[in-house]
Amino acid sequence: MSTTGAEVHAAATDHLPFFLPGPDGSDGLMTFTIWFMVLAVFGVGILYLKLHALPEHMASSTKKLQMDIVAVLALLALFTHQNIFWVAALILAMIDFPDFGTPLKSMAGSLEKLAGRLPEPAPPALPDPQPAPQPQQAEG
Template sequence: MAEALHPAAPHHLPAFITSPGDTDYLMVAAGAILVAAVLGVGLLFLRLHTLPERMAHRAHKLQFEIVAVLGLLALFTHMHIFWVLGLLLALIDIPDISGMFGRMAGALEKIAGIAPGRGGQAAAEADAAPVEEPPIVPEATAVQSGQH
């Protein structure tokens, strides 16, 4: 016995309405689009989140490790100030002070006639050697001889 349609029911149903027990293709497509959108937004977020770290790494900055730690702190604490600080550090060139001091030390070693890289050893050897002190001249003798 076939059931008759209710008189208020439409005689033609849209294509996205399925019969009971059939596969709902619209829901499958919506689910696939939802999964792709969540993965896409997540990848975009992580790509944007690692922007300061990638900038510091690409420019071979001295402060790369600090920028990376700030990025991780921002990720796990949800405090955006860490990300902003990391971005600012990635954009700023911090001068290479150790290299500057190394060049100064090399120049001083060259002036002193010490072999390059032996400045600390030469200073330690000089400290270990006995130092001869000049004789003490009494003040009255120094004034008479015209030394003062």
């Protein structure tokens, strides 16, 4: 009449339900429930954060110009729980804006050549505050 290796009380039935703790005090159902809940909370949290980062991943993988706006909208959606920010970030990440700057610069340069004017010089670049370290050559 011993089912778990320990003697069962004489008043007990032959079949005990699985959810009752054993004679040694171990509660398998409670242990399973604790582990299940911990893993479920972490799993849902990771899924939630991955879903919120989806617009940023979409925009950064294609090197879009509006990446900063998408990132700010995704963060706003995360902290304010306003889903419209996340939807706007997702739509903005999917849109491919045309490059108007390059043709306009080309047209401006061509018009300056036709007019006989020299293009304005670019402003001088600021020097680096710390020069890059020079690689050391092996002596030999």
